[in-house]
Amino acid sequence: MTDIPREEYILKCTSACAGCSDSLTLRYVLKAAGPETVLVVPACCTSVIQGIYPNTAMNIPVYNVAFAAAAACASGMSAAFQAAGRKTNVIVYAGDGGTVDIGIQALSGAFERGTDFLYICYDNEAYGNTGMQRSGATPAGARTTTTPGGKAQTKKDLDAIVAAHNPPYMATACASYPKDLFSKVQKALSIRGPKFIHVLSPCPPGWRYSSEKSVEMGKLAVRSGMWILYEREFGKVTINRPSKAAMIRPVPIEEYLEPQGRFKGISPEALAMLRSVAERNAERLKREEEGIC
Amino acid sequence: MLTVATGNKAVATAVKQACPSVVAAYPITPQTEIVEQIAEFVTSGELKSQYIPVESEHSAMAACIGASVTGVRTFTATSSHGLHYMHEMVNWAAGARLPIVMANVNRALGPGWNIWAEHTDAFQERDTGWLQVYVGSVQEAYDATLMAFRIAEHESVLLPVMVNLDGFLLSHSMHPLQTVEIGDFIPPIRLPHAIDTAHPMGYGTLTGPDQYFRLRWDIERSMRDSVGVIRETEREFAKRFGRRYDAVEEYRCEDAEVVVVAMGTLGKEAEVAVDLLREEGVPAGSMRIRWLRPFPRLDLSGRDVVAIDRDYSFGFGGVIARSLAATEGAKPFSVIAGLGGQEVTYDDIAGFVRSRRPGEEYWFGVMPDV
Numbered sequence: 001m002t003d004i005p006r007e008e009y010i011l012k013c014t015s016a017c018a019g020c021s022d023s024l025t026l027r028y029v030l031k032a033a034g035p036e037t038v039l040v041v042p043a044c045c046t047s048v049i050q051g052i053y054p055n056t057a058m059n060i061p062v063y064n065v066a067f068a069a070a071a072a073c074a075s076g077m078s079a080a081f082q083a084a085g086r087k088t089n090v091i092v093y094a095g096d097g098g099t100v101d102i103g104i105q106a107l108s109g110a111f112e113r114g115t116d117f118l119y120i121c122y123d124n125e126a127y128g129n130t131g132m133q134r135s136g137a138t139p140a141g142a143r144t145t146t147t148p149g150g151k152a153q154t155k156k157d158l159d160a161i162v163a164a165h166n167p168p169y170m171a172t173a174c175a176s177y178p179k180d181l182f183s184k185v186q187k188a189l190s191i192r193g194p195k196f197i198h199v200l201s202p203c204p205p206g207w208r209y210s211s212e213k214s215v216e217m218g219k220l221a222v223r224s225g226m227w228i229l230y231e232r233e234f235g236k237v238t239i240n241r242p243s244k245a246a247m248i249r250p251v252p253i254e255e256y257l258e259p260q261g262r263f264k265g266i267s268p269e270a271l272a273m274l275r276s277v278a279e280r281n282a283e284r285l286k287r288e289e290e291g292i293c
Numbered sequence: 294m295l296t297v298a299t300g301n302k303a304v305a306t307a308v309k310q311a312c313p314s315v316v317a318a319y320p321i322t323p324q325t326e327i328v329e330q331i332a333e334f335v336t337s338g339e340l341k342s343q344y345i346p347v348e349s350e351h352s353a354m355a356a357c358i359g360a361s362v363t364g365v366r367t368f369t370a371t372s373s374h375g376l377h378y379m380h381e382m383v384n385w386a387a388g389a390r391l392p393i394v395m396a397n398v399n400r401a402l403g404p405g406w407n408i409w410a411e412h413t414d415a416f417q418e419r420d421t422g423w424l425q426v427y428v429g430s431v432q433e434a435y436d437a438t439l440m441a442f443r444i445a446e447h448e449s450v451l452l453p454v455m456v457n458l459d460g461f462l463l464s465h466s467m468h469p470l471q472t473v474e475i476g477d478f479i480p481p482i483r484l485p486h487a488i489d490t491a492h493p494m495g496y497g498t499l500t501g502p503d504q505y506f507r508l509r510w511d512i513e514r515s516m517r518d519s520v521g522v523i524r525e526t527e528r529e530f531a532k533r534f535g536r537r538y539d540a541v542e543e544y545r546c547e548d549a550e551v552v553v554v555a556m557g558t559l560g561k562e563a564e565v566a567v568d569l570l571r572e573e574g575v576p577a578g579s580m581r582i583r584w585l586r587p588f589p590r591l592d593l594s595g596r597d598v599v600a601i602d603r604d605y606s607f608g609f610g611g612v613i614a615r616s617l618a619a620t621e622g623a624k625p626f627s628v629i630a631g632l633g634g635q636e637v638t639y640d641d642i643a644g645f646v647r648s649r650r651p652g653e654e655y656w657f658g659v660m661p662d663v
Contacts, residue, residue, distance in 0.1 A: 036490050040359065053504055056495035061488045063362060064497035065355065066381050072352030076315055076359030076367070077488075079343035083314040083365060088490060106355065109348030 004182050005031050014057040016049040019204040019211030021218065022122050023049055025175040026093060029120060032185035035060060037089040038077060042070035042103060044095030045129045046122075068102045070094050071110035074117045082116070089118065089189055096123040096137035100158045111165035111194045118188050118195045121158065124203035132206040139226075140277070141270025142262045144206075150263075150270055154277050162196045163232060170196040171231040176218025177242060180229060187231075200227045208261025217259070222246055224256040225278045230285055237288040247282055298470040300434045300463035304370065304396045304456065305330035307438035309340045310475050311394075314365035317345045317356040321375040322408045323464040324398040328370055350375040354382030354393075361391040362496065364487030366442065369393070372460065373400035373414045380418065386453045387422025387512060389497060390486065392445035393453040396438065399427075399557065399603075400460040401633040409634020410459040412556060412604040416585070416612050418455070422512045424519055425585040427457040429542070429561040431468035434458045436536055437583075440526050443479045447526075449518040451484070461634065462558045473534045516587050523584065540589035542581040545571065549578025551646055552593060554613060555601040556582050559631055559642075563601070566642035577646055582613065591621055598625035599649050601642065605629055610654060626650055630657035 009030035016023040022045050030037065039062045041047055047064055051057045065073045070092045078090045094103060099121040107119060126144045127133040133146040136156035143150050162170055169191045173181040181199065188195035202217035204210065209217060221227035222242050229240040239247070253275060257263040266274075298306065305327050308316070316335070318328035334340035343360075347353045350371050357367040371379065376397055386393050401411035415425060424444065428434045434456065441454040458464055488496070500508065523540065531537040544564045546552060553563040560581025570577040580591055600623075602611025609615060614627035626649035631637045635658055644662075645655070 035493075038488055038490065048499060050495055050498055053495065053498040053500040056498055058495060059493055061490060061493045062495050062498070063359065063488065064495070065358065066385055068351060069355035069358075069382060069385075072347060072349075072355035073359035075345055075347070075352070076317060076356030076361070077363055078359075079315050079345055079356070080360035080363040080365045080367075083343045083360075084363065086363075105348060106352050109352055112348070113346065 004028070004178070007031065009035070009059045011057045011059055013051070014049040015051055017205055017211070019214040020045070020049070021175045021201045021203070021214045022046060022124065024214070025122050025181065025199050025201055028175060028178050028181045029091070029093065029185050030060060032182045033089050033091060033189060036087065037091060038063060040065060040070050040074045040077065040090065040092045042094050042098040043067040043129065044098050046093055046095070048129060067098055068106055070098060070103055071106040071119060075110045075113065075115045078115050078117045092117065092119045094119070094121055095128065096121060096125060097127045097135040100136040100156045104161070108165065111162065111167055115194050116192050118185070118197065120197045120199060122199045122201040124201040124206055125155070126206050128203055128206050140273035141266040143264070144262070150266060154273055159198055165194070166235065167196055168193045169231070169233055172198045172200070172227065172229055174200045174218040174222060174227060174229065176215045176222070177229065180240060184231065206262070209259045213259060220251065220256040223251045224253045225250045225282055226253060226256050226274070228281055228285055237285060239285055239289050247286070253278065294472045296470050296472065297467050298431060299326065299465050299467055300431045300458045301326035301398070301465070302330055303431045303435035303470050304438050304458070305334065306472060307435045308368050309334045311366065311368070311439060311442045311479055312340065313342055313368040315343045315345065315357065315360035315367045317347050317353040317367070317369045319347050319350050319353045319371070319375065321350070321372045323400060323460040324370050324372040324375070324396065326464065327396055350379040351382055354379040354386060357393045358382060358386055358389060358391055361393050361484070362389065362488055364482065364484040366446070366482045367393050368395070370396040370398070372398040373402055376414050376418060377402065383418055383423065384421045388508070390451045391453060392451055392482070392484070394438070394441045394445055394456065395453065396456045396458065398460050398464045399457050407633040408460065410462050410558070410603065411632050411634065412457070415455060415457050416604045419586055422452060422516070423586065424450070424452055424454045425457060426454065426583055427556045427585060428463065428583070429558055429581055431463060431466070431470055432536070433538070434463060435470055435472065436530065436538065439475060439478065440530055444519065444522055444526050446482050447522045448485070450515050450522050452512065452515055452519065457557070459557045478530070478533060520587050538583065540584045541591055542583060544579045544581070546578035546580060548576055549596060550576040551597040551599065551649065553577065553579040553599045553601065553642060553646060554582060554591065554617060554625070555579070556585070556613065557603065559601050559603055559637060562637065562639050563642050565639035566646065569639060569643045570646055575646065588616060588620060591617065593617065593621045593623050597649060597651055598623045599628060599645050600625035601628045601630055601645070603631040605632065614654070624652045627654040628657055629654065
């Protein structure tokens with residue numbers, strides 16, 4: 001049984017939307033990381049939910065930085081702490097746009113250099129902070145403000161890009177499974193070098209479902225196989241139990257899509273694309289877990 | 294110690310002596326030799342720094358920002374396109390009040406590809422809140438880099454400093470270099486707003502108009518205060534090491550009726566032109582502007598002014614000429630010369646003075662001879 005500390009590092013009265021799973025995720029991330037932590041945040045929803053200067057809802061130092069700069073900024077910070085002999089966790093907490101699109105170069109550079117830090121991408125599958133425009137992480141068929149007819153392309157495979165850098169630890173998570181998220185953050189921070197956690201972050205206003213359903217949406221994503229919980233430790237893949245169960249007895253994808261307004265009227269072609277991406281991801285992870293590839 | 298060095302080597306040597314904890318490095322011609330030389334110092338153990346070979350200049354400045362805010366000394370170097378690729382973070386460094394020191398080897402911007410000297414690269418960054426100094430010799434590149442750390446980190450300044458040297462003309466030419474034992478000339482860095490996990494704060498948080506306005510005014514206040522800090526630092530440097538610098542280097546100006554105003558190596562070339570003109574009986578002098586920001590005052594009253602700009606602001610004019618018009622009410626003969634590394638000799642400069650037409654603009658090598 002994982003003991004999640006009672007200490008809170010994200011205080012009440014944030015300016016997050018009702019039902020925001022970004023702030024829920026951050027709550028568990030910080031509980032796992034503890035007070036000897038600096039958060040590096042590029043432009044994203046988390047830039048806003050901290051509140052307005054001179055106030056902050058965060059009870060750890062947060063360095064806000066330009067959109068494309070988070071991983072590079074963290075590289076400098078990590079090096080400086082190393083130079084000063086300080087053992088402080090450096091965690092980038094970035095949205096999907098800041099990771100898979102504008103921030104991908106800095107992310108790749110930091111991972112290639114072996115920077116000692118943890119990069120967390122909380123993925124609500126669009127540019128949420130600016131009003132839900134499509135990002136590279138938006139799945140096929142999803143309507144956003146720049147894809148009013150539904151996105152024609154599939155979601156960029158961020159995990160495969162990160163895996164190509166061969167980091168010592170990478171994982172996926174979702175705040176609907178808080179203990180799993182908590183222990184993954186703790187495990188990541190116990191390892192030296194570049195670590196990565198990709199967190200699915202259901203978004204009530206962006207995905208257009210009612211705000212009390214965020215936890216349920218995350219669970220449906222996992223149970224339908226649209227989001228697979230796994231870890232890759234020093235190259236070895238482990239598919240986590242909720243996703244193992246989902247691979248044996250999945251709920252239909254439609255149960256995950258149906259409550260979300262962004263998928264309303266999705267075309268059969270887009271639905272087929274979603275299904276095939278989910279199947280391909282599952283097959284690949286199963287093969288990797290068995291050591292076949 | 295007297296040695297011979299390129300401008301790039303001189304900067305790297307000064308950086309080694311200032312001993313930054315973190316150096317971010319990305320290659321670009323003609324700056325590359327600076328980061329190569331620093332890599333040698335780090336590898337040989339002469340410099341104990343964390344050396345981050347970043348994947349872009351945007352990341353070079355971002356890495357310096359992340360390091361600097363923990364309260365350590367940082368350095369990077371760039372040029373031309375590199376400087377502009379990091380433009381967003383150049384602004385961020387000043388807004389975040391981080392005393393980062395950066396060498397910029399002045400080079401033209403493409404297209405077409407041109408790797409030679411021009412000041413437009415750094416001039417386009419002049420409104421970012423960085424202090425900018427432009428040097429005229431290899432020795433000055435070394436001295437200015439040492440002083441840059443002390444000025445940037447001064448509690449009344451806490452703004453980044455850019456040391457500019459002309460591409461190839463200084464970066465790659467070998468000159469005598471007198472190095473110094475710096476002793477306690479650069480005090481240990483103390484950043485009042487350094488990240489402290491025991492006292493958590495938000496940095497760069499969403500800021501409303503009223504508060505943002507105050508933070509901008511704070512930058513300008515420090516920029517104004519930096520005038521005194523620069524003067525005090527340059528005097529202290531002269532006292533300790535015997536080489537004297539000012540915001541503007543004046544040459545034979547006491548009784549001058551015509552003054553050449555230029556920057557960088559053109560400012561040094563102008564001194565030779567002044568000697569030539571004096572031999573002909575022309576009462577000429579020269580003023581080499583060293584600090585572009587904060588912009589200095591020049592005593593131009595009652596004198597003809599020939600302003601040479603190795604830069605241009607399209608649709609407006611030579612930045613130095615227009616700045617002198619704005620700050621001193623001057624009506625300079627504005628000469629645009631040396632763009633993209635165009636050769637400009639002291640004979641050419643003497644020619645500009647002889648045939649000056651106050652208030653007019655003249656593009657050297659493009660328009661018919663004056």
